[in-house]
Amino acid sequence: MSSNDVPPIELRGLRKEFRLPGLRGRARAARTQVAVAGVDLTVSRGEIVGLVGESGCGKSTLARCVVGMYSPTAGEVLLDGHPVGTRRSSADRRRVQMVFQDPASALNPALRVRDMLAELLRVHRLVPSSDIAGRCAELLESVGLDAGFLDVFPHALSGGQRQRVNIARALALEPDVVVADEVVSALDVSVQAAVLNVLLDLRARLGLSILFISHNLAVVRQVCDRVAVMYAGEIVELADVDTLFAEPRHDYTRRLLAAIPRISGDHAQSVPSGQSVPSGQSVPSGQSVPSG
C-alpha cells in the first residue's frame, strides 16, 4: 500500500432494489426485487478482490453501482474515503472504470482502435492534442499490443486482442480502480491467461485496484488477493484467497467449490444437492442461505 491507507474504493451498506413493472399499489411494493442487499466491501490500493457467485446473485448489479451506472437505493460508495453522490463529478467517474464481459459488443465496430482511444483522451482533456498519438501507442503497449494495432478495426481482432483493447480503453482515463466484469469468460483458455497477465502486470506497475467479477473460481484463485462470495445479494463469505479455497467456512462456498469439475482424478462423486440455487427473483426478502 502506498502513502495513505485510505482505500481507493469502499462500499458501505450498498443496496440496490429494482421495481418490477406491471403492478400497482400494494402489490407493487411486494414486487420489489432486491439485487444487492447491503454490501460492505473494500478494495485497497494495488489489491485484486474477486467477487464470485452464480447468475442472478447480484454481482453485476454491484459492479454497476460501483462504476456509477446505477445509483444505489441505499448505502454509499466512497472513493478515497469521500462519499460520491448520485451524480458523480467527471473526475470521480474517471477514477473508476469498467471492462465488460463481451469484448466484441463493447467496442464500436465503426472506429479504428486509434480513434476509440483518441476520443477518450480528447473528451477528457487528458493530454495535449500533440501528444495524443503517442499516448495511444503507449496505452496499447501497456496491454501487450504493438502500435500496428492502432489502425485496425475491431472485427479484425481476435477475442483476446479485443479484450486487451477494452482494457487499454479503461486505462486511458488513468483510473485508480478497474471493475473487471467476467473479462475472460468469453475467451478460450489458451488466451485467457494472456489477458489475466495484463491485469496482474497493471496492478504491479500502476498500483491499480481491481474488482474482479467472475463465476470461474479457478481463475479467481489465480489472480485475486481476497475473494468475496456473493449469494442472493449478500456477501456470505470474505477471505483471502488461500484461506477461502483451503478452508471455506460457509456452506454455500463449500458447495460452489465442490461443484467445480476437476481435471484430475476419477469421475467426481457428485452429490446432488437436492436444492436449486434461487435466482434473485424468487428469493423472498430476508432470504437465508440453505444449509446444504
Next chain:
Amino acid sequence: MVSAEPLLEVSDLAVTLHTPQGPLRAAEGVSFAVAAAEAVGLVGESGSGKSVAMRAILGLLPRGSTVSGSVRFAGRELVGVAERQLAPIRGREISMIFQDPMTALNPIRRIGGQIGEVLRIQLGWNRRRASAHARELLARVEIAEPDRVLRQFPHQLSGGMRQRVLIAMALACQPRLILCDEPTTALDVTTQDQILALLRRASDESGAAMIFVSHDLAVVRQLCSRVLVMYAGRLVEMGPIGPVFADPRHAYTAALLRSLPAIDGPRQPPVSIGGELPDRFRPPSGCRFRTRCTVADDSCASLPSTLLPVDGERGSACIHAATGLPDRGAESGVSR
C-alpha cells in the same frame, strides 16, 4: 474395449463451409470411432471445427456446405445420402443436445407439446400416449413437478430446467448415440454439476453412446472415458482420457493443459499459449500448431499432420510425440 464393429465410424471427414470470404475448410482428415455405450469427449477451442464435425455427422450443416469422407453409423453410410434417409435417424437413433437451451426450444409452444411432437413424428404415437410418456421423461430427468412443467413455456424455466427438458427430448426415442454440443457451457457451476450427473446416469441407464463436445477439459474428464483433441480443423490427439491428460503426446494438448487454471494444489500464475489461432483461410503447412509451439522445428512445416499411433490405443499428430515434450504431466500441480 472397442468391439469388432464400432457403432459410429468416421473416416477422413472433411467439411467446407461457404462463407462471404470464400470457402472455409472447417474440418479435415477427421477419423475416429465410437463403440456402443462409450462416452467420448471432443475438445478444442473456438474455431477448432469440433461443432462442425458433430453437425456433419447428422447432416445439419448450413446449405451449400460440402462434406467428404465417410460417416458409418451401425453399418449405414450417412455422408451423401438423401435428406429423406437421414430424417428417421435424426432424433430417433442419433439425437443431439445443443448448447443454448433457449434457442433449441420453440418459445411459443408448451414443453409438453414439444416433447410429445418428437414421439409423434418419430414413433408415430398418438397424442395421448405421447403426452403420458412426456411426463415420464420429465420425471426421468429429475424434474420435480412434471405435470406443471409440461404446461409451461420455455421462458418460464431456468437454464438448468431447460437443459433437462432438452435431455428428456434427446432420450425420448431411446437413441443409440447422443451428440452433446457444449450442453453445460451456458450454466452455472452448481447447475452444471447436476446436469453432468444426470447425463452420466442417463447414458448408463439407456446404454446410449455419447460424444460430448466441449472446450472445458475438466467437464469432459468427468464424463468421458476417451478423448479426442481438435485444433484448427484437425484431430491432433486421441486416447483414453486419464493417460492423455496425465501425459499428453501432442504439444497442443500439453500447452492447453498447462493453461488451465488449477483449483487445487499450489497457486500458479496464469500460463498462456503464445500467439493466436492461425488464419482459418490460410492455415500453415504441416502441423497447424507449429506457429505457437515451443518445440516446433523445420520438419513440422513439411510433414503431413496425420494421427499416428502411440502406445497402442493412443494417437498423436505431433512428430515430437515419441521424443518427448517439455513440461509434460500437467497433473503434477493438480491433485484432488
